[in-house]
Amino acid sequence: xxxxxxxxxxxxxxxxxxxxxxxxxxxxxxxxxxxxxxxxxxxxxxxxxxxxxxxxxxxxxxxxxxxxxxxxxxxxxxxxxxxxxxxxxxxxxxxxxxxxxxxxxxxxxxxxxxxxxxxxxxxxxxxxxxxxxxxxxxxxxxxxxxxxxxxxxxxxxxxxxxxxxxxxxxxxxxxxxxxxxxxxxxxxxxxxxxxxxxxxxxxxxxxxxxxxxxxxxxxxxxxxxxxxxxxxxxxxxxxxxxxxxxxxxxxxxxxxxxxxxxxxxxxxxxxxxxxxxxxxxxxxxx
Amino acid sequence: xxxxxxxxxxxxxxxxxxxxxxxxxxxxxxxxxxxxxxxxxxxxxxxxxxxxxxxxxxxxxxxxxxxxxxxxxxxxxxxxxxxxxxxxxxxxxxxxxxxxxxxxxxxxxxxxxxxxxxxxxxxxxxxxxxxxxxxxxxxxxxxxxxxxxxxxxxxxxxxxxxxxxxxxxxxxxxxxxxxxxxxxxxxxxxxxxxxxxxxxxxxxxxxxxxxxxxxxxxxxxxxxxxxxxxxxxxxxxxxxxxxxxxxxxxxxxxxxxxxxxxxxxxxxxxxxxxxxxxxxxxxxxxxxxxxxxxxxxxxxxxxxxxxxxxxxxxxxxxxxxxxxxxxxxxxxxxxxxxxxxxxxxxxxxxxxxxxxxxxxxxxxxxxxxxxxxxxxxxxxxxxxxxxxxxxxxxxxxxxxxxxxxxxxxxxxxxxxxxxxxxxxxxxxxxxxxxxxxxxxxxxxxxxxxxxxxxxxxxxxxxxxxxxxxxxxxxxxxxxxxxxxxxxxxxxxxxxxxxxxxxxxxxxxxxxxxxxxxxxxxxxxxxxxxxxxxxxxxxxxxxxxxxxxxxxxxxxxxxxxxxxxxxxxxxxxxxxxxxxxxxxxxxxxxxxxxxxxxxxxxxxxxxxxxx
Numbered sequence: 038x039x040x041x042x043x044x045x046x047x048x049x050x051x052x053x054x055x056x057x058x059x060x061x062x063x064x065x066x067x068x069x070x071x072x073x074x075x076x077x078x079x080x081x082x083x084x085x086x087x088x089x090x091x092x093x094x095x096x097x098x099x100x101x102x103x104x105x106x107x108x109x110x111x112x113x114x115x116x117x118x119x120x121x122x123x124x125x126x127x128x129x130x131x132x133x134x135x136x137x138x139x140x141x142x143x144x145x146x147x148x149x150x151x152x153x154x155x156x157x158x159x160x161x162x163x164x165x166x167x168x169x170x171x172x173x174x175x176x177x178x179x180x181x182x183x184x185x186x187x188x189x190x191x192x193x194x195x196x197x198x199x200x201x202x203x204x205x206x207x208x209x210x211x212x213x214x215x216x217x218x219x220x221x222x223x224x225x226x227x228x229x230x231x232x233x234x235x236x237x238x239x240x241x242x243x244x245x246x247x248x249x250x251x252x253x254x255x256x257x258x259x260x261x262x263x264x265x266x267x268x269x270x271x272x273x274x275x276x277x278x279x280x281x282x283x284x285x286x287x288x289x290x291x292x293x294x295x296x297x298x299x300x301x302x303x304x305x306x307x308x309x310x311x312x313x314x315x316x317x318x319x320x321x322x323x
Numbered sequence: 324x325x326x327x328x329x330x331x332x333x334x335x336x337x338x339x340x341x342x343x344x345x346x347x348x349x350x351x352x353x354x355x356x357x358x359x360x361x362x363x364x365x366x367x368x369x370x371x372x373x374x375x376x377x378x379x380x381x382x383x384x385x386x387x388x389x390x391x392x393x394x395x396x397x398x399x400x401x402x403x404x405x406x407x408x409x410x411x412x413x414x415x416x417x418x419x420x421x422x423x424x425x426x427x428x429x430x431x432x433x434x435x436x437x438x439x440x441x442x443x444x445x446x447x448x449x450x451x452x453x454x455x456x457x458x459x460x461x462x463x464x465x466x467x468x469x470x471x472x473x474x475x476x477x478x479x480x481x482x483x484x485x486x487x488x489x490x491x492x493x494x495x496x497x498x499x500x501x502x503x504x505x506x507x508x509x510x511x512x513x514x515x516x517x518x519x520x521x522x523x524x525x526x527x528x529x530x531x532x533x534x535x536x537x538x539x540x541x542x543x544x545x546x547x548x549x550x551x552x553x554x555x556x557x558x559x560x561x562x563x564x565x566x567x568x569x570x571x572x573x574x575x576x577x578x579x580x581x582x583x584x585x586x587x588x589x590x591x592x593x594x595x596x597x598x599x600x601x602x603x604x605x606x607x608x609x610x611x612x613x614x615x616x617x618x619x620x621x622x623x624x625x626x627x628x629x630x631x632x633x634x635x636x637x638x639x640x641x642x643x644x645x646x647x648x649x650x651x652x653x654x655x656x657x658x659x660x661x662x663x664x665x666x667x668x669x670x671x672x673x674x675x676x677x678x679x680x681x682x683x684x685x686x687x688x689x690x691x692x693x694x695x696x697x698x699x700x701x702x703x704x705x706x707x708x709x710x711x712x713x714x715x716x717x718x719x720x721x722x723x724x725x726x727x728x729x730x731x732x733x734x735x736x737x738x739x740x741x742x743x744x745x746x747x748x749x750x751x752x753x754x755x756x757x758x759x760x761x762x763x764x765x766x767x768x769x770x771x772x773x774x775x776x777x778x779x780x781x782x783x784x785x786x787x788x789x790x791x792x793x794x795x796x797x798x799x800x801x802x803x804x805x806x807x808x809x810x811x812x813x814x815x816x817x818x819x820x821x822x823x824x825x826x827x828x829x830x831x832x833x834x835x836x837x838x839x840x841x842x843x844x845x846x847x848x849x850x851x852x853x854x855x856x857x858x859x860x861x862x863x864x865x866x867x868x869x870x871x872x873x874x875x876x877x878x879x880x881x882x883x884x885x886x887x888x889x890x891x892x893x894x895x896x897x898x899x900x901x902x903x904x905x906x907x908x909x910x911x912x913x914x915x916x917x918x919x920x921x922x923x924x925x926x927x928x929x930x931x932x933x
Contacts (some may be wrong), residue, residue, distance in 0.1 A: 094867050105907070105916060132905075133905035191865065208412055215875075218865035221416075224400075224411075
């Protein structure tokens, strides 16, 4: 049985979204309120297990009285606030953000983004064939996971998951500045020369597939990765007594990826190297 | 925190540089030599806050290594991380954030040559080409083209930094190829920089308020400063008490001079009333807006005024520690301020008991390392704290959670220095200067196509034309840039714009930090606009998408249309407008929000590309 902590009862506050009354518990973000209301706002750098860095700016909405647009993912709702999610101004910024990202980053494995590009009528090609791209080659320096920074939108989620928000390993950081900023370990060394403990919690939170299991990377390269043919089975990790839930992603009777449910009270989506990558014995058919 | 360090060892020089800042290591766990393994090492442990609370020494540590060696090696960075309990990956992220640091080997001497607006108009391109042909590979000097060095009154400018113990610097401005090469090859024998007063064409004029001591007092002497009215304002502050000082600041109508024009009294009141303690005072002396050099001149010419003003601000807001975040490219201002602080401490004007009034206050200088973004108030906090200088999202505002997460008041140098006349002449007399909504005197940094470039002090309300006449504007004026790269252009027929916050706003432009840059036809306008776009592309911290990629797309578009006009440029101008609008609306901080302002004004007001 899952025990859900109820916490201290929170006061409800009232404000309006797109002219309609909304009531949310104190401390909720505008995004929480919108989602509770059934409104969809695109998000990239927001993650359900992390404090958002609000760096991607694709979730911006208009708030009455605010000079600039505000990020729905991190701005707390305030009593009497008047939020408008679907104005021309907000849609324009979202469209441009999508165009800027799609013209510089490989978004081919980012879920939902193709739909948003269509919805917002974004045209990433408009910047011309010479528009600067990240132009990064995949970094394959270990047997467990691949860092393909050509797909990195610099959402900071892997850095936060590796750092003080979850793992406290601090193996990676944003380095450089501006368009040249990249995620890297110290001295841009291979992962094997870093503090990385291969928990894979960065892969869990990566929104674009820049970080992926080596198994997934190889199958994609071979053109045989097929999510529709995969099953997902949630089980309990057999390694120690903590009781982490593992979700085994299986394709053609082979485990191709291991995740953990984000709402699991033990893991919140996090695992260690054994739970995440130590599954080979299961399929050792000798 | 269980940190992993690599196997690289620091050289003796690198170790000495870090130890000079932090003291010798206490144990081999902190990087002391293993052969000296002492029995105490076996029982040595340091963790928790005691180990991590020195993170703010990371930036000074990087400076120490870079100053001594010229670049930051793996071994040096690892040693610094060990000493401060900082993850090497994060320290690497910080070191690679700043333009003045290098994590790859380079010659001990770096010659920074300004290629920004005023210097470009004064021939920086030819200068650079000349210098680069003389100082090629093997010359022992690395030539770096870079953003504004804050020496616009003496454009074109170059700054040589020669690593060593101590680090040597030499400024060459106005620079010729010969003089710049000389400064880089022998910084010690380079001619002394002209005094700060040379940047103040009005120097000695008795009607001046903020600049009255520049060129009159000896900036090195703490005896001369009180002889010219110094420390009367601080005495007055102690008579009034903190609440009284805030009331005077509020009644004076003083607003921030850094560009945002926020009422200073209100900011002080909001900080003073925070129940959380300690409170901090931060003076933002990271003026990096191209064309701005007023804070440099104030600090070089009248350093004790800033010490006194910071003490008053600290007293009013209940802070006992002040941080002066000083631009890394200002070696002389750094030396003058450091000397002034030492003198003030020795005389009891800083320390546990300022002027015997029972108020404890001290000031620490933190040097920036080449990042325009660190002039943004919250990025500056991150920089001091030893993190990457990326802006934080607001709210919470600094008055509530600022430096080290505590209530913080942050003011620009010029803003603080205004507090002195407010207290000595009284708020009503101060408020009578200028206009009703922009009170007091204002400093303007005039450069470009004028006979007498420099800092001018005028009461708010003088017109742009009056200021330019004072500076001796040359014939053939094509455009005036107000407020720097984040500001806006105006036409030569708009010289009747009153130089007030409300006047410039009504005219659809901005006063910004007080930059007034005059341009004639020597450099084609599209080239200047491209330089502005390059500036923002280089200086974007990269945190948010609209600014990180938007500045790149804008620079690409401006590059495409640099020689085009009319219909041939129309598509790219539409693109610039659309991207610019999203940058203004959706960027996290003021850098991205204003990056497109100057180019937009050039298109709309000056008819660039028509």
